Amino acid sequence: MPDTQQADRQDLTVDVVVIGGGAVGENAAQYAIEGSDLTAVIVEGHLLGGECSYYACMPSKALLRPLDVAGTSADVDGVSPARLDHGGMLQRRDAFVSHYDDSSQVEWAESTGIQVLRGHAHLTGERTVRVDDAASRTITARHAVILATGSEPTVPAEFEGAHVWTSADATGVVEVPERLVIVGGGVVACEAATWLAGLGAHVTLLVRGSALLTGNEPFAGHSVLDGMKTHGVDVMFNTSVTACRRDNPEHTGLGKIHGGAVHLETTSGELDVDEVLAATGRAPRLDDLGLDAVGLTPENIIDRDLPSWLHAVGDASGDVPLTHWGKYRARVLGARIRAVATGDPEPFEVQSPPVPQVIFTEPQVAQVGLTQVAADEQGIDVVTAQVAYNAVAGSALLRNDVPGQAKIVVDRESRCLVGATFVGPEAGEQLHAATVAITGRIPVPVLRHAVPSYPTVSELWLRLLESLPEEMRRPRD
Ligand SMILES: Cc1cc2nc3c(=O)[nH]c(=O)nc-3n(C[C@H](O)[C@H](O)[C@H](O)COP(=O)(O)OP(=O)(O)OC[C@H]3O[C@@H](n4cnc5c(N)ncnc54)[C@H](O)[C@@H]3O)c2cc1C
16 A cells, blocks of 8 residues: 655545544554554544553553552451552543643554544545644545544533533542532442542432432442442432533532532432542544534444445444453454455454443443343343352452452353352452453353353352353253
8 A cells, every 4th residue: 555645735645534533442452453554643632542552441540549449458357457648649630631631642643654634523425534734634544434532521401501511520629529419329439439439429319210320230239239338328219310510610620520519409309529430431432523414323333334344443433431342342343454455355243242231330340241131131031149258268269358249140952151240359360360261252061161260259160150050060961
């Protein structure tokens, strides 16, 4: 392929154009050109690295880890409890977001041969993208345009005008509100409640339904609720906000309190607080993308009803909104685009690999594949096994008091796992074995020969597999 062509007004023609340089867009561009002469441009309107690096995964986990360490130190005999340093926690967060400076990511992209352009990009026609920068460049893609524009928070109408916090303020927290309401009962709400309570806020969680973390095995929500109560978080279930008023709302900056006191009217009574975090979900960021210029709507993106040159990946595609999942899809997509463009054989793909997720609450929740309810809904005849997380010596060694459960969901017919959930200290590190077992379709009679080391938490696998009915564990005649 010829190198990137410079034309009038610095217009470009390249092989692949990626709109949005989050983790997903970066992976898509990298895999689309890797080991070939193909060329790629990423157009990024803000910071290369996207939400995950600066406003989501990285800062949240940087804030949560010290709490985990302090919690462990307070619950292991023979160790003096560690004292949290709130200022140090914010500094650690700042270091992990590189002080909101993306130069190292730009260096990485350029070192892999990806060209990075700054500006808002939108489609202007088939395979053409306009970048709203000083040069107002048009880029033409020979092979593919990839939309990797991520997602944005959805803030319900009741909060309009009150300038309430979104998750970016919570991860970028600078001023810790004394009294904070978090609206939501999902992953972002539960994780943010954990780190903001850890930083000293009095947190009240308002949950519309009657459980936390619905979509996981029910014991996950119960354990996380217990953990929150231990840390002084108040949780109000079956509660919706009906009105929100704020004194002197103002745009004070990321992570700062956005004005005066907030008055909330809810279906369970009235509340006065210093700040409100709306953790009420996210939606694909598909506005202002010029979809109409190519005869498309956001619904076409979500329904995967796209022309062959156009692709959507990551949060923008409406797929499961997780970094590792979006990056996986981006690697597959990028490799496929490269194979088609170069005439190389298409890469091998596994059908429907399972989605893993770790929720970094206290205790952690780690889940992959299907829950029992989801398997039932799909009509899969399953057998389950569930054991206490402290059922093995390796878990008992972690802490004095080990909460949580572990559960596997097994397809009765194939005797292969279709789902697994671990809830307990460091549960996230247990998950990949389950992901491998499901992806590799390893039947239980074979899995029983994978010997976990003593004394580690992974011996939970022994207890789980032993708890299955005998006929699931025996090889078929
Ligand atoms: C608080 C929080 C914590 C999270 N923690 C985790 C976690 O621990 N693990 C995990 O796996 N996931 C986590 N997630 C989810 C994860 O952040 C997202 O799934 C991931 O960031 C999606 O990556 P993406 O590249 O698709 O989108 P993004 O990271 O949003 O990147 C999209 C990029 O596109 C740019 N862009 C958008 N439109 C345009 C345009 N028209 N022109 C130019 N540029 C444009 C944006 O500026 C942005 O940089 C978390 C989410 C939140 C909110």
